[in-house]
Amino acid sequence: MVAARSLAARRPLRRVFSLLLACAAALQAAEITTSLEPPAVPAGQGATLTIRVVGGNVTKLTAADPPPNLILNGPSQGREIRSINGVTTASLTLTYQLGSLTPGDYAIAPFTLVVDGAEVQTEPFQLKVLPSASQAPAGLASGAGTGAPPPAPPTAAQGDFGFLTVELASKSRQHIWVGEIAPVRIQAWIPSEARANFSSQLQTVGSSFTLHHLSDQPQQSVQESQGQAFRVLTWYGGLSATKDGTYPPDLSLKATVARRDPSPPKGNSPFDALFGRMIQQDVVLRSKTDPSANLEIRPLPEADRPPDFGGAVGKFSFAKALIPSDWRTGEPQSIAAEITGEGNFQLLQQPTLTPAADWKTYSGSTSFAPGDLASFSGTSSFRFNGVPSRAGAYDLHLAFSFFDPDQGRFQTAESAPQKVAISGPDVIPPPPVAAPDPTPAPPPKAQLPAPPRPQDSAVASLRPLVFRPAFHQIVANCAAAALLGLLLRGTRARWANPQRRARAAQDRALRQALDHAASLAQRGDAPGFFAAGRRALQARLATLWQRPGSALALADLAEKLPPDSPVIAFFRQADQAAFSPPMPFAPSPLPEAQALLEQALQSLNIPSGSAASPP
């Protein structure tokens, strides 16, 4: 809650000046924050009002006069100086304690502060004081004033250390309804001279009953039962049952009880005589479980049960119903309702719009404001959307149903009717979907579409060929055969190549001519040697020049070879030997001719030594 407001002074000029000063101060540095926590407290407990001024110098603080029955204590002051990033700020915190012993709503007037010379007022505060936690909730009679006779202890042994009693707070009936949270008074009776420490919360034994909204602080008193004084602690809460029947509300409470030993002293100790011997024991205080403590749980009647009844048991009525008066078809608007009363608010359903025809409503939000600390009473607020589907003028109201436990019958609460005008075209709702049959027939047994086969078929392996080693063997054999075929085809093609065959024939002719020349040279037949040598060269030149070797003459060689080529020289000598035979007894020209043939073959890339030469 933040509030900082400049106020005027009494005179106009002073008012304007103060306002400007306060604004300037607020703009510059001064920041005032206030808070009241908690905003609602039980009677007898306090709330804290905090006023914090940051960055200003408070020279005066004037607290408003508290309203009657409100206690205002304070202030206590606290100062704090902070330095953040080189900026130093000082703050002053003023704290008040507020509270009251009387439940009610208290309005606290604004506080006035003078900060840096300017008057500043806080906002007014609201404090809600609820009934005391130790008092009976609304609608419950206090145990001290009922005039009921004090109960007897459950058993003598248990009574030595204390016991519990449970009784319905309402004396008008001795039964409760299923689903009802019945207000009960639970008392723990502890011998007055004993000291007890409770080590657990009150809890039910068994699953017949459930405790709700148990008050936090027990109310304490001293009562006498059967000539013995007891210290009585009283809680208030709600007891609900989930099934009908007759049961004792069995409760338990763990405690450590120390009390004087009632047996006579055994020794002669003076301290025992003075103070008595104390005995301490961990006990579980139980309530009575004999038939006299039974509670009758009645089931809710089935007859006349309204269709919108959701289980709410109690007394409820409309506190407020807000239905907009102008509507347009198909457009949602918010509807609000407040339901107040006492009972089981958790099961209170959202009220329905009546008449419901031509309307569609949606689930909305719900909030509950307790009227007492035990939440027996209070107000439930509902807010939900409605959409009209047909134009026209209607008298609408809200309604809800509940079960009145005192009257023992269902009630329907209605809000005051309200006139509503709806405009716009009618919205045709979609056709209702047929509700599914709650007990569907069992599905028919499925039948196979094809009948059994009359004939058997051939037996086969479920393991296909591809997953068997034979498949890989077949594929490998086929691949090998295909490879072999390709190899054969390559070989055949190589052997059938005509160029290769011609080259082989020329090589063969060259080889034969050279062999012949060598044999002729060995015999000394020079003309024959030259003729064979020329054939060999012709065969070689035919391979090189791709021409018939026998047609190559000296004139052809002179065109393509240099004049000093040994091939031309050998051809000239071969012509000379053919047309002018050597003289008798002339030295043989064969050695030089053999060397010349060797040179000629080398010039035609025939390796040395391949020419015919005598051994």
Added chain:
Amino acid sequence: MSLLRRQPWLLLLPLLAQAAPLQASSAQAAQAALAAGDFARAASAYQLLIDAEGPSASRLYQLGSAHFALGQFGPAVLAFERAALLAPRAADIQANLQQARQSAAPSAVPETGLTLAAALRWLSLNEWSWLAAAGCAGLAVLSLAWGLRGFPSPRAARAARLTLALSLSSAVLASGALWQRRGEAHWGIVLDPDPVLRLSPFAEAAPAGPLHTGGRIILGPRVQGWTRVALPESPSAGWLPNTAFAPLIPPATTP
């Protein structure tokens, strides 16, 4: 006697003559039990017949029908799946298989439409295998003929080109189909009526994902009575006891 010495296999003829009536009688008994509505006996008889003499599409089909009538949808799906493995184009097997799958898992989406997988299943794995082998053999014969003599005449060359086209397309198509369907070697069918896929290979392990009887699973490694399985078209994987499923293609038996 001299004939028996030369042809010793003739000694097996009396055994074969006795086995044929036995086979006929057991098949007839199974068929009669199925026709009489004694589905439990029919299922047992067909299972015995298959175990003893080997499976056929018809026997597996009858076995699946008997299991289906008994409400054993997992074994029914397995039998129909195996029958479809042998006779993929049999309309009655496909129809009953679809019905068995639907009954086993009503929420499962049935396979519809002309998909690549459906086209590849037009032939069985065995038929695809033989087609691939025939394509390879055709290519091998063609290659050998080309290598040895070639195709000198135009008629021989035309025949060789036709053979080459057929063999090559068969080999390529069948190899592709087999490659696409190579995972079927690891398929399994859930038999347990209430299968639970476990995160770890023990019975107390937490459930790992949804599973239904008759569903296809992909089998993985085995560990002490449990097999790691994956669900096709689903990221779920877990462990199943070996008794909760059966492989679609039985493992090879070693003699």
